[in-house]
Amino acid sequence: xxxxxxxxxxxxxxxxxxxxxxxxxxxxxxxxxxxxxxxxxxxxxxxxxxxxxxxxxxxxxxxxxxxxxxxxxxxxxxxxxxxxxxxxxxxxxxxxxxxxxxxxxxxxxxxxxxxxxxxxxxxxxxxxxxxxxxxxxxxxxxxxxxxxxxxxxxxxxxxxxxxxxxxxxxxxxxxxxxxxxxxxxxxxxxxxxxxxxxxxxxxxxxxxxxxxxxxxxxxxxxxxxxxxxxxxxxxxxxxxxxxxxxxxxxxxxxxxxxxxxxxxxxxxxxxxxxxxxxxxxxxxxxxxxxxxxxxxxxxxxxxxxxxxxxxxxxxxxxxxxxxxxxxxxxxxxxxxxxxxxxxxxxxxxxxxxxxxxxxxxxxxxxxxxxxxxxxxxxxxxxxxxxxxxxxxxxxxxxxxxxxxxxxxxxxxxxxxxxxxxxxxxxxxxxxxxxxxxxxxxxxxxxxxxxxxxx
Numbered sequence: 501x502x503x504x505x506x507x508x509x510x511x512x513x514x515x516x517x518x519x520x521x522x523x524x525x526x527x528x529x530x531x532x533x534x535x536x537x538x539x540x541x542x543x544x545x546x547x548x549x550x551x552x553x554x555x556x557x558x559x560x561x562x563x564x565x566x567x568x569x570x571x572x573x574x575x576x577x578x579x580x581x582x583x584x585x586x587x588x589x590x591x592x593x594x595x596x597x598x599x600x601x602x603x604x605x606x607x608x609x610x611x612x613x614x615x616x617x618x619x620x621x622x623x624x625x626x627x628x629x630x631x632x633x634x635x636x637x638x639x640x641x642x643x644x645x646x647x648x649x650x651x652x653x654x655x656x657x658x659x660x661x662x663x664x665x666x667x668x669x670x671x672x673x674x675x676x677x678x679x680x681x682x683x684x685x686x687x688x689x690x691x692x693x694x695x696x697x698x699x700x701x702x703x704x705x706x707x708x709x710x711x712x713x714x715x716x717x718x719x720x721x722x723x724x725x726x727x728x729x730x731x732x733x734x735x736x737x738x739x740x741x742x743x744x745x746x747x748x749x750x751x752x753x754x755x756x757x758x759x760x761x762x763x764x765x766x767x768x769x770x771x772x773x774x775x776x777x778x779x780x781x782x783x784x785x786x787x788x789x790x791x792x793x794x795x796x797x798x799x800x801x802x803x804x805x806x807x808x809x810x811x812x813x814x815x816x817x818x819x820x821x822x823x824x825x826x827x828x829x830x831x832x833x834x835x836x837x838x839x840x841x842x843x844x845x846x847x848x849x850x851x852x853x854x855x856x857x858x859x860x861x862x863x864x865x866x867x868x869x870x871x872x873x874x875x876x877x878x879x880x881x882x883x884x885x886x887x888x889x890x891x892x893x894x895x896x897x898x899x900x901x902x903x904x905x906x907x908x909x910x911x912x913x914x915x916x917x918x919x920x921x922x923x924x925x926x927x928x929x930x931x932x933x934x935x936x937x938x939x940x941x942x943x944x945x946x947x948x949x950x951x952x953x954x
Contacts, residue, residue: 528774529789529835534809534826536793536819537563537576540583545569546821549653549705549750549799551603552578552814553617553634554846558807560635563816564619565824566600566799573600573621573632578816578826579808587637592626595639599625602654602668602705602799607846609663611640612687617846620665622651629654629665629680631689643691647678653705655715657731658848665691668703668717675703677715677733697733705751705799711759712781713881713917718748718765726751726765728783730879732919736866739783743776745769750800750817753780754829756841759915762786766797766817773797773817777836789836791827796820802829804843812840860885862939862946865920869951872922872929879919880948882939886913891940894920894950902930905937922952 546569553562562584563576571591575584588597602622609618616633618640623630627649630642644651649671657664663682669675676698680691701719708715714736715729725740726748740748746769754762759781767774767788772795774788800817807814812830819825833840861883870878882890889910894903902924920937924930932954939946 528787530792531789531827531831531835533791533793534814534828535581536826537565537581537824538583539823540574540586544572544574544822547574547798547818547823548601548821549603550801550816550818550824551605551619552801552803552816553605553619554803554805554807555635558805561807562619562634563824564603564605564621565818566603566621568599568601568624571597571600573597573603573619576824578810578814581826587632587639588621588630594642595630595632597621597626597630598623601652604654604656604665605634606656606658606663606665606682607848609682609689610684611689612684613638613640616640618682618689620654620656622654622667624650624652627651627671629667629691631682633688640688641685641690643680643689644678644693647693647696651678652703653718655706655708657708657710659710664694666706666708666715668706669696670703674698675701677703677706677717677729695733697729699727699729700735701727704747704749707751707753707763709753709763709780711755711915713915716751716753716763718751720747720749724748726763730917730919732879732917734877734879734919737783739778740765740776740785743767743785745771748776749798752800752802754802754838754841755804755843755847756780756839761841762838764800764802764815766800768797771795775800775815775817777838787836789832791817791819791825794819794825804829804841805846806842812842859883860888860941860944860946862937862948865937865948865950869953870922871953877919877921878950879917880937880939882911882916882918884911884913884916884941887911888913888941891938892918893938895936895938896930897934897936902935920950 548566563578565574572586572588600621628645653668655666667678678696702721704718724744728736749768751765761780763778777786797817802815804813815827863881865878892905935950937948
């Protein structure tokens with residue numbers, strides 16, 4: 501679907517942003533491709549998504565690309581730019597694949613082999629997620645076949661020492677996100693379904709921002725923008741309205757620490773592909789960059805760890821369903837006026853959480869007012885300067901406690917979200933009116949006013 505973008509589109513988009521009163525002006529800059537991955541002997545099928553594993557010895561790192569028509573994970577060395585081999589192959593048995601789509605790498609996961617890094621492949625036609633241990637490339641299990649129906653994208657979340665996989669599922673309406681906790685089982689792993697939630701739109705890629713407690717999901721329905729959900733599954737907003745030619749596809753977060761950084765999403769059907777950049781946290785649109793030879797990007801990834809050939813990290817989009825292109829993050833940061841934050845270790849925790857604000861805080865509820873719903877409701881963000889035991893209760897205007905949101909609950913330092921559906925502790929919808937959320941930690945008490953509407 502190339503050729504849909506008229507030459508003056510970036511200029512017209514800038515005018516649109518001025519007319520709507522937004523502070524950010526769109527602009528487009530170009531970066532230089534460093535290399536493209538090679539075609540393996542015998543060729544390959546249709547490439548879709550990409551993930552990078554940075555090995556303890558970075559020279560042994562692996563770039564994984566899903567081949568969704570030949571049913572493989574294709575592997576390349578991102579340092580030497582050489583083809584390594586494949587894992588998978590067509591079939592439904594253990595270690596086989598059928599239409600692999602999303603791919604992701606998780607570090608330091610509990611398995612029956614001990615702590616291992618894993619690569620996960622989402623299989624749209626086998627309706628499951630399969631995993632291989634690294635560096636062995638040994639199949640360690642699959643999960644989700646009893647729940648999933650045309651799964652698509654995958655995001656990794658690290659929480660309380662556990663690894664979660666967040667899977668976008670597209671086979672039924674409404675689309676859903678399924679969340680599995682990964683644990684050791686036998687000589688491999690198991691994925692236990694923790695919960696799922698329904699979404700709007702038609703789902704594509706997903707990424708998790710643990711610091712801000714948000715999930716960003718590409719919506720390739722007629723909306724063609726990015727949906728923002730809280731990590732409890734509550735819809736919050738859409739960003740990027742009017743920016744995308746057609747499908748927003750791959751999405752990543754660049755982490756500068758303490759909640760700062762950027763959200764980058766590929767505008768697949770722009771010609772060439774545009775990589776739209778938003779400020780993390782505020783969602784302010786900052787413009788976009790293009791690769792001088794990259795088109796039709798579906799999946800993309802990046803690493804903030806140093807590689808011998810990319811000491812500032814590397815940005816890796818899929819090109820036109822047939823290869824991956826490599827761009828030096830240092831050049832992207834320079835031309836887009838962004839920053840560089842090289843990580844010495846894999847991103848298995850929330851960077852900057854050791855430097856959270858020193859004050860115990862209760863933020864305003866959102867939405868407020870709200871209409872009670874069993875599945876949604878309102879939410880409040882709390883900020884804890886240290887690991888803390890909290891109590892959170894809702895009171896009516898008579899001072900009567902009507903709902904308990906947290907009782908003797910211990911939370912780590914950082915940002916957390918509490919949700920109230922508008923039900924009392926007996927499961928009944930409360931009357932419309934004014935309520936007070938009290939958050940207590942030791943001698944510290946904070947109160948926020950909440951309005952219930954009808």
